[in-house]
Structures are given as C-alpha cells and as structure tokens.
Amino acid sequence: MAQTLLECGLDEVEVQVEVGLPHTNCAVDLVLCGKHPATGTDTYLAVELKQVRHATVDPRCPVAVDLGFGDGKNKLHPVRQIQRYCEYMVRYLPHLREDEDRLRGVAFLHNARDADVEALFDLPESNHGFLYTLDDLDRFRRLLTARFARASGRRAALALVQDRSDPLLKVTDVARQRSTTGGGLALLDEQCLAFDLIARHLEKTAPHTGYDVGLFQPDEAEIQAVAAPGPDRKRVYILRGGPGSGKSAVALELLRELGGQGREAVLASGSHAYTETLREIHRGTARPGQKRDKDQSAQKLYRYFNSFTEVPADSIDVLICDEAHRLRRSSTHRWTAKEFRDDSRPQAVELINAAKVPIFLLDDHQSIRPDEVGAAAYLKNLAQEHGCLVEVIDLEGTFRAGGSKQYQGWVQQLLGLGTSDPVPWRPDGRMTLTVADSPEQLEQFIRARHLEGATARITAGFCWPWSAPDGERLVDDVQIGCWHRPWNVKPEHSVPDAPRSDLWSTDRRGVGQIGCVYTAQTFEYDWNGVIIGPDLLFRDGTFQVNREASRDPAFTSKIEDEAVRRCVLNAYHVLLTRGVVGTVLYAVDPDTHNELRRLIAGTIGMQQRDGAAPQLTAEGAHVPPDYRWHHG
Known part of the structure; x- marks a missing residue:
C-alpha cells in the first residue's frame, strides 16, 4: 500500500x-x-x-x-x-x-x-x-x-x-427501533455472517410467493430444489458468544427483519426482566386506541421458554431463543398442574419441536441457577438425537468494555473460568477498571456518572435477604458497615419513585437501588459498579465460593456444592461484564478487597477542574484517553 x-x-x-x-x-x-x-x-x-x-x-x-x-x-x-x-x-x-x-x-x-x-x-x-x-x-x-x-x-x-463517537446503541435501543426504517444495528463480522446465513436459509424455506419479499432473491433452480421432495430434516442454529458479543443484537435484528416481511417470528427467553422490558417497549409504540392490540401482540411476540409445552409441532415459523443458557431441564415448575407435569421431557426439545426453524443464542458461562442446562454442547447433542441438522456459530466480537477482548479474558481468569489463575489487569486503553475504597465511594462515583447523563448501576452478589416493601418503602437489605441500600423492587410489588424489578436496568430511577444478577443479566450500562459479597472469597491464591454466605433461594440443601459453585461464579461473570465504558469494584471481605487492589492499579480520586466543584473521577493511565479528555 x-x-x-x-x-x-x-x-x-x-x-x-x-x-x-x-x-x-x-x-x-x-x-x-x-x-x-x-x-x-x-x-x-x-x-x-x-x-x-x-x-x-x-x-x-x-x-x-x-x-x-x-x-x-x-x-x-x-x-x-x-x-x-x-x-x-x-x-x-x-x-x-x-x-x-x-x-x-x-x-x-x-x-x-x-x-x-x-x-x-x-x-x-x-x-x-x-x-x-x-x-x-x-x-x-x-x-x-x-x-x-x-x-x-x-x-x-x-x-x-x-471525533467524539456517538454513544453505543444498547439492546433496548435496538428493540425500540424494531419498526423504524433504517433502524437496528450495523452487524459486524461473525454477527453479519450468522444473520445472513440464517436469513438465507429462511428465504429458501419460505413458501414462494412469486415476488421477492426477503433478504435474497432465490433463482429458479433454488426454488425447484426447495420444492423438490426429499428428506425433511430440521436445521437448528446455535449462536454462541461471550458477554457483549452481540447475541441479542442478532436476535432483535432477525425479529425486526422478519417482522418487516410479515413472517411469523417469536422471541423467547428465560429471563423475566428481559422479556418484560421488551414487552414494555413494544406497548410504548401504541398509538391512541391501539393499547389493547399492542398489549396482545407483545404477549405473543415476546414469550418465555416454558410457554411452549402444549404448542403443536412446527406451528411457529421462526423461534428465536435468546439467553438460551437459561434453558431448564424441563418446563415443569411448582405451579404446573399435575396433568401437565413431565419432568422427563427436556425444555429444549419442546422449543425445537415447536418451530420450523429454531435459533438458540447463548453463553456457556451465564447459567445462574442449578437447573439451567443451556450449554452449546448440550443443545447440539439433544438436537442431533432428535434428527436435526445443527450449525454452531461462534460470535467472537465484543461491544462492551470499550471493545476490550482482554477484559473478557481477564474476568474469566479472575473467576477461575479460564485456564490460568488470576492475573493483574494490564490496561489496554479501551476499558476503565478501578477499585473503590468503600461502598460509599463506589456509590458516589456511580451517581456522579448518572448525573452526567450516562447510564450507571450498582449490582451485588446475592448475599443479603430480599425483603418485600414495608408499605410504600423499600427495606435497606444490603448493609455493609454503616452503609445500607435496598435491593431493586421485588417482583409483583410496586413502590413509588422506583421502577419495577424487570425495568430496573433501563429506568433511570434504578440508580437508587442495588440490582442482582436476575435483573442485570442481558442488559448493559455505561458505568458498572459491582459489590463482591462474602460468597466469593480470595483464599490460597484463587477466588473461592463460600456457599454459606449466599442468600439465593435456589441453593437449597439438595443442591450439590459444585452446582452452587458454578452458579455463583457465573453470576459474578454476568455482573462484571455489564459495563460499556467502565467498571468499579468493591469487595466486602478485606482479604478479597486487598487482592483486588493488588490485581487492579486503577483508583478513584477527587479532582477539581476549570473552577468547578471537586468530584470523584477515575484516575491513572488505565483510563482511556477519550474518557480523560471528555469526562474529567
């Protein structure tokens, strides 16, 4: 050149x-x-x-x-x-x-x-x-x-x-653009390849109408090939990627594209917060007189994994299963009527049977309950056992942490999900990673970013009780020394001036409560404050799970220690990877906090610039230049 x-x-x-x-x-x-x-x-x-x-x-x-x-x-x-x-x-x-x-x-x-x-x-x-x-x-x-x-x-x-770049479009932004011409995301690399490969398959399997309504115009030979008799083997797509790899972006782009063609497509998830947020966004597009229709279409368009137990085979054209790592062994739960209980039928089989084209998007390190089994290998084997062709596509990119692949790997090593022990964080100029001296300092920093207009949240490990509201007041369950704050609102409760639990990640009022993994998973925010509770301790050179400190009701006495360990580590893997711009950590256990200090050089300090009032800012060479220049 x-x-x-x-x-x-x-x-x-x-x-x-x-x-x-x-x-x-x-x-x-x-x-x-x-x-x-x-x-x-x-x-x-x-x-x-x-x-x-x-x-x-x-x-x-x-x-x-x-x-x-x-x-x-x-x-x-x-x-x-x-x-x-x-x-x-x-x-x-x-x-x-x-x-x-x-x-x-x-x-x-x-x-x-x-x-x-x-x-x-x-x-x-x-x-x-x-x-x-x-x-x-x-x-x-x-x-x-x-x-x-x-x-x-x-x-x-x-x-x-x-040139200062525009803010990153988040999952909820893409969902709001579903019906907007020119909306959505510019998918990159493996995202684009996966999208086009699936779209091409859908185009070939759709009934030919005589005119082009899709992404590709099939030629006559392709039309005849599709129409010709032959073995009818269902094709299952599995898209596997880490946090921020664009799984949900691909899912929502497929849904948006198929909806524009008038094709029946359903997006299913095992996450209550994700599903209800998407439904709320869909309802928000209603024009006068359309509220009831929008509510009904939201219920049909965005569904839960356990809602396909009685769906006839191949009755859904395309079923997009986002957050598929949250698939459970079966759809049976404590409220399932006796006549419908079937613990032996895998939930994944119900989803595969329900759709002509099933698509699963998942991360092998994000199952957070003992009965969640949605790993790529599990789904592939199950689909092949039921006579399906399976295509696994790995999404290698990252759209969080400033695009830092290094940060993703560092988090996995920190938690023992990788192949080596924890290592010091080496700044790569993309991601801001720092340690707060106290929960008070962490909260002050996160609130300052919130007041600047950024999205900012604090999450914590599930190490404190989660109480129902005391009348119209949230209970300050999360207590560390003299500092205390409430969890986000418990499901099926409402409190004035606080968002519902499923909207905690996207409603700006959510900055006033502490979120847990169940309300944070899937979502992202610019600044990510994480409190590591006493359920994760640094001992003998590694981070270890302390089961006794967890208050997660899913960890009953019948659950084996290894399952609890997997879920706790995966939960922190989720919490540590929500940040788009930066992450601030604080650990309750002194030895664990000292280890974070050893591994992470980033600090929080008080600065005064241009005569303005002093404020807490991220300090050091670890802060990307764009943040130092524009945010101070």
Whole structure:
C-alpha cells in the first residue's frame, strides 16, 4: 500500500493503521486520510487487506466464504466486511456523516489473481465496498488519484482521531427501533455472517410467493430444489458468544427483519426482566386506541421458554431463543398442574419441536441457577438425537468494555473460568477498571456518572435477604458497615419513585437501588459498579465460593456444592461484564478487597477542574484517553 501511494505521488496522504471501531474490538486494517482533489474537503478510504490467494463461496449463502485458511470455518465475504465496517463508522462518527461521499471502502486482496477468487465478484459492490486484486492495481491507482489530492492529509487524520463517537446503541435501543426504517444495528463480522446465513436459509424455506419479499432473491433452480421432495430434516442454529458479543443484537435484528416481511417470528427467553422490558417497549409504540392490540401482540411476540409445552409441532415459523443458557431441564415448575407435569421431557426439545426453524443464542458461562442446562454442547447433542441438522456459530466480537477482548479474558481468569489463575489487569486503553475504597465511594462515583447523563448501576452478589416493601418503602437489605441500600423492587410489588424489578436496568430511577444478577443479566450500562459479597472469597491464591454466605433461594440443601459453585461464579461473570465504558469494584471481605487492589492499579480520586466543584473521577493511565479528555 505504501509503495502504491508513493507511485501515485500521494506521499502526504496520512495512513492510520488498525483503526478501532468505536465501542468494539473490531478494527479496519488501514484508513487513508487526505484532501479530495476536486473539493478540498476531508476524504477517507477504509481498506481491508487480505493475504488470501484462493477463495470459494458457500453455496448456501453468498456472504459466507472459505478464504483458504485451512481451519474449515467460513468467514464473512471481504466486500461485505468492509461495507459493514464503513456503515458502522458512519453511524458512530459524526465527522463522517457530514458528507455522504466522505468515506469509501475497499477490500484489497493483494496476493490474489482474479481467476482464483472469481466467485467473490458475484457480490454487489457499493461505495462502501469495492473488491481489488493483484490484477487490478491500475484500477486501484486510479481510485487513489481520484480520491486524494497531492496535499497533506494531516488535518483529515486529526479530525478523525479527535471525533467524539456517538454513544453505543444498547439492546433496548435496538428493540425500540424494531419498526423504524433504517433502524437496528450495523452487524459486524461473525454477527453479519450468522444473520445472513440464517436469513438465507429462511428465504429458501419460505413458501414462494412469486415476488421477492426477503433478504435474497432465490433463482429458479433454488426454488425447484426447495420444492423438490426429499428428506425433511430440521436445521437448528446455535449462536454462541461471550458477554457483549452481540447475541441479542442478532436476535432483535432477525425479529425486526422478519417482522418487516410479515413472517411469523417469536422471541423467547428465560429471563423475566428481559422479556418484560421488551414487552414494555413494544406497548410504548401504541398509538391512541391501539393499547389493547399492542398489549396482545407483545404477549405473543415476546414469550418465555416454558410457554411452549402444549404448542403443536412446527406451528411457529421462526423461534428465536435468546439467553438460551437459561434453558431448564424441563418446563415443569411448582405451579404446573399435575396433568401437565413431565419432568422427563427436556425444555429444549419442546422449543425445537415447536418451530420450523429454531435459533438458540447463548453463553456457556451465564447459567445462574442449578437447573439451567443451556450449554452449546448440550443443545447440539439433544438436537442431533432428535434428527436435526445443527450449525454452531461462534460470535467472537465484543461491544462492551470499550471493545476490550482482554477484559473478557481477564474476568474469566479472575473467576477461575479460564485456564490460568488470576492475573493483574494490564490496561489496554479501551476499558476503565478501578477499585473503590468503600461502598460509599463506589456509590458516589456511580451517581456522579448518572448525573452526567450516562447510564450507571450498582449490582451485588446475592448475599443479603430480599425483603418485600414495608408499605410504600423499600427495606435497606444490603448493609455493609454503616452503609445500607435496598435491593431493586421485588417482583409483583410496586413502590413509588422506583421502577419495577424487570425495568430496573433501563429506568433511570434504578440508580437508587442495588440490582442482582436476575435483573442485570442481558442488559448493559455505561458505568458498572459491582459489590463482591462474602460468597466469593480470595483464599490460597484463587477466588473461592463460600456457599454459606449466599442468600439465593435456589441453593437449597439438595443442591450439590459444585452446582452452587458454578452458579455463583457465573453470576459474578454476568455482573462484571455489564459495563460499556467502565467498571468499579468493591469487595466486602478485606482479604478479597486487598487482592483486588493488588490485581487492579486503577483508583478513584477527587479532582477539581476549570473552577468547578471537586468530584470523584477515575484516575491513572488505565483510563482511556477519550474518557480523560471528555469526562474529567
């Protein structure tokens, strides 16, 4: 690339390398920054470089390609990859939105010949995604000279670096955009690949109407192939990813796309908070006179895993099972009528049978009750035993913790969910991680971020009783020394000036209560305060679970210690990974808190800037530059 720029006389074009996309771990290989030769305005070219020499396209989906890496895994088509990267950059960087022609994108296969990657040229190109190979160097040089003047690109480069990105769209934001044209998310990499692969399958299995109503227009051969008689094996999709990998984003995008086509799709979950929040958002879109209809459609559109016990086989077109790690062994519970009890029938089988196309989205480290069994291996084996074809897709990206994959790995090591012992946190410039000296200091910091307009919450391990309200007042159950605060409102209760338990994560009044794992799971907020209770102690070089300190009613005497250990560690894994911008920790146990101090260098300090009143701020080189500059 450098040689090509020099040959074109563009030696003053600024080249940014590995440009991170806002809020995620994804990065564009190169962004060329300069002046447009005709207008003199800032202009940019995003370039995704590929070393591949051969490539083939998966016949099932035009954006799933084998790039010859030998790992047996399909990758996202390079053109679609750079198109999505550009769309994402335009969405979050205001400077790029000032002119629709400001940013172009290319995929440059600099080792490949046209004939060896011929199938890649079938995907339509756009201003955000053109394909070039070694045979296209002259054409690529013409693109460069048409986009860039022989002038300094420093101003354009600085403008991009200093551009403050828009806030990350959260799960609830995507849900609110379900019926909005141009809404939703710009899915990236494995997210996009999974979405398009499933959408292609749905397009082929849908009854042909004679006109294109979907994402892809099947050709006549494909229509005949679908219509032809043959073995009818159901295909089950499992999307596995860590916290913030975009599982719920894919689920809601599928629901939004299918709803726009008029196809029947249902989103199911085992989380009360998640389901009721989505229902509430759906009801909020009601126009005058539509409230009853919206309420009924919300009940039908967003359902619980245990509501499919009596559903006829294949009666639902597409069933999207989000938070599938919360699947239970069976749908039988204490309120199940005697005639409907069937402890031997797995809940997952009910879901697979109910839908023509079942889709499961899960994280193997987020089951938080002893009877939750929704791991990818469990679902795959169960589906195959029932004659289904199974496709497992791993979502590798992260859209939390400033896009820090390092933070995700650090949390797993901290809790012993990885392959090594806890290690010190090494700042990566993306995630703010700090330790508070007291619960009072933690709360003061979180409330300060809340008053600045950020979303901010405090959660804690389930180590204190959870009382019903005392009349119209919440009980201060969470007590640490002289500091005491209430849990979020208990389900089926209401208290003035406090949100319902299922809305605690999304209602700004939730900052006044302490949340637990059951109200925090699935959701995210900018600033994440976590109180590690006495159920997690640092002893003998590792963090260990102290069962006796837990007040979770799910841990009855019949539950084995190993099951309790798994659930407590997974619960803290959930709590520690809710933060989009930063996380602040405090541990009740002194030895545990000292260990956090040893592992984490970040601190909270009092600062006074520009004559304003002093306030608590995150301190140290661990704080990402964007936060230090803009938030102080």
